[in-house]
Amino acid sequence: MIDALRFKDEISALLDHLYESQKDNLEAVAQAMKECIEAGGVVHVFGSGHSVGLGIDIKNRTGALVPIHIMEMSDFVTKGGVPVDEFMDKKNIFERKPGVANKLYDLYDIRPQDIFFVISNSGINGIVIDIADLAKRNGHKVVIITSMKHTLAEEPRHPSGKKLYEFGDIVIDNCGPHGDALIETDGVAKVCSVSSICNNCIAQALAARTVELLKEDGFELPILTGDKKHDEELIKKYEGRA
Numbered sequence: 001m002i003d004a005l006r007f008k009d010e011i012s013a014l015l016d017h018l019y020e021s022q023k024d025n026l027e028a029v030a031q032a033m034k035e036c037i038e039a040g041g042v043v044h045v046f047g048s049g050h051s052v053g054l055g056i057d058i059k060n061r062t063g064a065l066v067p068i069h070i071m072e073m074s075d076f077v078t079k080g081g082v083p084v085d086e087f088m089d090k091k092n093i094f095e096r097k098p099g100v101a102n103k104l105y106d107l108y109d110i111r112p113q114d115i116f117f118v119i120s121n122s123g124i125n126g127i128v129i130d131i132a133d134l135a136k137r138n139g140h141k142v143v144i145i146t147s148m149k150h151t152l153a154e155e156p157r158h159p160s161g162k163k164l165y166e167f168g169d170i171v172i173d174n175c176g177p178h179g180d181a182l183i184e185t186d187g188v189a190k191v192c193s194v195s196s197i198c199n200n201c202i203a204q205a206l207a208a209r210t211v212e213l214l215k216e217d218g219f220e221l222p223i224l225t226g227d228k229k230h231d232e233e234l235i236k237k238y239e240g241r242a
Helices: 004-021 023-038 049-057 100-105 126-137 148-152 195-216 228-237
Strands: 043-047 068-070 115-119 141-146 170-173 181-184 190-193
Touching (some): 004 023, 004 181, 023 043, 023 115, 043 049, 043 126, 100 126, 126 141, 141 148
16 A cells, blocks of 8 residues: 555655765765855756756745756747747757757856756756766866666766766765656556655755855855845845856
């Protein structure tokens, strides 16, 4: 029988394993975020599919860090002037076109002190690898968040023959299972995909530790408080970048 209590027990055990096994990597990333923010930098977040949720979960809400920028494919239309019909063409998939990562990168105000989060559960698809490779070649620290069980079980699809984790300065394993679904059923199928939960827990843990480190340094915390005047001034400080 599959019920809410069983899911709670299994996801709790998985998250306990994630925090224990990845604590050193989480600390290293929080330190990198602290250094980036203290230097006036921004954390750029790019994810494929559901992975984009990691950035969404720690942005534009009370208690969120402001210097977080989500790189979105839709920006090709809203900022890059790409016609909607070209962007949505099912026969000539836009994100698979040559040079797309470079064009997306060039849409933003990216500065030397900025760092990148690139997220993909499988870590085998082209554009996430291209973004990570581009950021690394431009001298930015690159943080990869992936499922090592999933990515190691798959064949690479990128022309380089590499997978996403191979481009990371720091790699956080979200510890999710191959295929993402967690709970066995009586048949061949599994249910309850967990990468979004794991990734969002990673994001919030990093936000919490980064704020703690900034506070220890006496740095003014760039977080939304719900105070309109404070939040508007803080958002204006990062306007056009985050």
